[in-house]
Amino acid sequence: MALAMRLSRGGRKSRPFYRIVVADKRMPRDGRYIERLGTYNPLLAKDDDNRVNLNEERIKHWLGEGAQPSYRVAVFLGKAGLAPMPETPNNPNKGQPSEKTKMRIADKEEKKKANAEAAKAAEEEAKAAAEEAKNAPAEEAPAEAPAAEAEAPVEEAKKED
Numbered sequence: 001m002a003l004a005m006r007l008s009r010g011g012r013k014s015r016p017f018y019r020i021v022v023a024d025k026r027m028p029r030d031g032r033y034i035e036r037l038g039t040y041n042p043l044l045a046k047d048d049d050n051r052v053n054l055n056e057e058r059i060k061h062w063l064g065e066g067a068q069p070s071y072r073v074a075v076f077l078g079k080a081g082l083a084p085m086p087e088t089p090n091n092p093n094k095g096q097p098s099e100k101t102k103m104r105i106a107d108k109e110e111k112k113k114a115n116a117e118a119a120k121a122a123e124e125e126a127k128a129a130a131e132e133a134k135n136a137p138a139e140e141a142p143a144e145a146p147a148a149e150a151e152a153p154v155e156e157a158k159k160e161d
Contacts, residue, residue, distance in 0.1 A: 002026070003067035005059070007040060008033060017041055020054065020073055022062045037062065040076065052076050 002025040009030055011017035018040040021033035038054040045051070059082055063069075069077055071086055078085030097105070 003034070003062065003065065005037065005062060005067050005069040005073045007070065007072060015043065017043075020076070022067050035062070038076075052080075054080055054082070056080070056082060 003022055004025045005020065005022050006029070007018040008021045008023070009016060009018055019033075019036050020038040020040060022035050022037055023031075023033035027033065035058065037059050038052065040052050041050065054076065059077065063083065069083065074083060074086040077083040
């Protein structure tokens with residue numbers, strides 16, 4: 001019979017509580033088990049002593065019988081010094097963005113560059129227009145002066161009334 005040390009979930013919805021059990025591998029996760037070896041309460045603080053409770057004597061017995069701990073139970077046993085710590089799986093590709101995400105990022109960068117170029121071109125056009133405006137008022141100033149003189153008599157006439 002293949003034995004497994006694993007977590008069996010209890011507790012209500014959104015309030016998990018686990019039993020550490022030894023069970024036949026063919027049994028369901030929360031189904032029949034051979035013996036309860038401890039508890040795990042993930043709702044408690046990580047430094048709380050009651051977060052993980054282990055029956056060390058029985059765990060050593062079942063490890064001697066050939067029970068294989070699940071990864072999470074193996075971590076608990078490793079921290080308690082009952083078994084060596086399991087190797088942490090490292091998959092560097094898992095953290096990489098997908099191809100679709102890479103394409104979306106590249107499109108955003110292209111749009112940023114295009115917007116920056118358009119802004120730069122608009123700025124250059126604005127500078128050119130400002131330079132033309134500096135040159136143009138000197139030539140157009142005499143044409144605007146008579147209009148200012150025409151308004152002055154109207155204002156004087158209003159004052160006289």
